[in-house]
Amino acid sequence: MNEMSGNGSESEVLPVQMGYESKFKFKCHKGVECFTKCCRGIDIMLTPYDILTMRKRLDLTSEQFLSIYTDLHLLESADLPVVTLKLLDDERKSCPFVQDEEGCLIYEDRPSTCRYYPLGMGSLSYTSDQEAGEDDDAFFFTVKEEHCLGFEEDEQWTVAQWREDQGVDIRDEVNAGWTNLIVRKKSVPKTIKLSEQSKQMFFLACYNIDKFRKFIFESTFLKRYKVDPKVVEEIRTDDIKLLQFGFEWLKATFFKDGEIMQPGQPPRPPQK
Ligand code: SF4
Numbered sequence: 001m002n003e004m005s006g007n008g009s010e011s012e013v014l015p016v017q018m019g020y021e022s023k024f025k026f027k028c029h030k031g032v033e034c035f036t037k038c039c040r041g042i043d044i045m046l047t048p049y050d051i052l053t054m055r056k057r058l059d060l061t062s063e064q065f066l067s068i069y070t071d072l073h074l075l076e077s078a079d080l081p082v083v084t085l086k087l088l089d090d091e092r093k094s095c096p097f098v099q100d101e102e103g104c105l106i107y108e109d110r111p112s113t114c115r116y117y118p119l120g121m122g123s124l125s126y127t128s129d130q131e132a133g134e135d136d137d138a139f140f141f142t143v144k145e146e147h148c149l150g151f152e153e154d155e156q157w158t159v160a161q162w163r164e165d166q167g168v169d170i171r172d173e174v175n176a177g178w179t180n181l182i183v184r185k186k187s188v189p190k191t192i193k194l195s196e197q198s199k200q201m202f203f204l205a206c207y208n209i210d211k212f213r214k215f216i217f218e219s220t221f222l223k224r225y226k227v228d229p230k231v232v233e234e235i236r237t238d239d240i241k242l243l244q245f246g247f248e249w250l251k252a253t254f255f256k257d258g259e260i261m262q263p264g265q266p267p268r269p270p271q272k
């Protein structure tokens with residue numbers, strides 16, 4: 001099991017496309033000279049499920065977590081907002097959760113990017129198969145940073161074994177709706193722009209999950225959208241179901257696609 005992982009902003013991305021059965025050698029443990037080096041000067045995009053689990057671990061609301069631990073960016077290729085982990089303002093630009101001796105203080109709840117390392121994941125384009133949960137279009141590659149000595153160790157993995165060992169396959173399943181929204185939006189001609197209101201909706205449903213729940217239950221949302229009563233009860237308390245409901249709602253709103261609800265006049269996002 002990998003003890004510590006991260007992703008570097010100055011990574012050398014090897015141009016080798018890998019599939020689930022492709023093999024690579026890697027091992028990370030406290031004994032490596034580079035231990036925790038990968039957790040400084042990094043650029044980690046957080047997924048919706050990362051935020052959900054990290055805010056729970058830190059006993060914060062999603063709004064508090066976003067304000068303390070994240071930076072907001074616009075993913076230009078998709079024209080959608082994304083968030084990255086905010087680094088400390090120290091000399092090494094450290095991750096707020098890294099300790100020299102101990103490594104990652106939130107190891108069990110570390111983000112997907114940290115789990116994937118030394119692999120990166122990409123998708124060639126949006127296909128209708130992705131709606132059905134298939135990710136055949138996905139590919140992987142190794143991210144080899146100069147300081148990382150894990151590649152010199154002798155443990156061999158397939159991509160599929162690594163994903164299972166690091167718990168990323170389960171996370172990818174939860175995040176699939178979010179990934180599909182981004183990949184699908186990238187496939188839309190650049191001239192078709194989302195309104196600021198739609199981008200706020202995306203941010204709310206994907207990242208500020210606690211506020212999204214309030215929005216659903218304390219606004220006119222449930223009057224404007226006819227949602228299955230069983231789903232309403234599920235999303236009242238289940239964070240993962242709420243995330244996935246949000247992805248479906250965004251898909252229906254952005255692409256007029258899906259049958260999760262009967263849309264009426266789209267509600268306005270809550271004011272900050
Ligand atoms: S081996 Fe690589 S992933 Fe592990 S601590 Fe060193 S730099 Fe980080």
Ligand code: SF4
Pocket residue numbers: 004005006007038039040042095096097098099103104105106107110111114
């Ligand atoms: S969250 Fe943990 S594994 Fe990821 S960069 Fe920070 S300390 Fe490293």
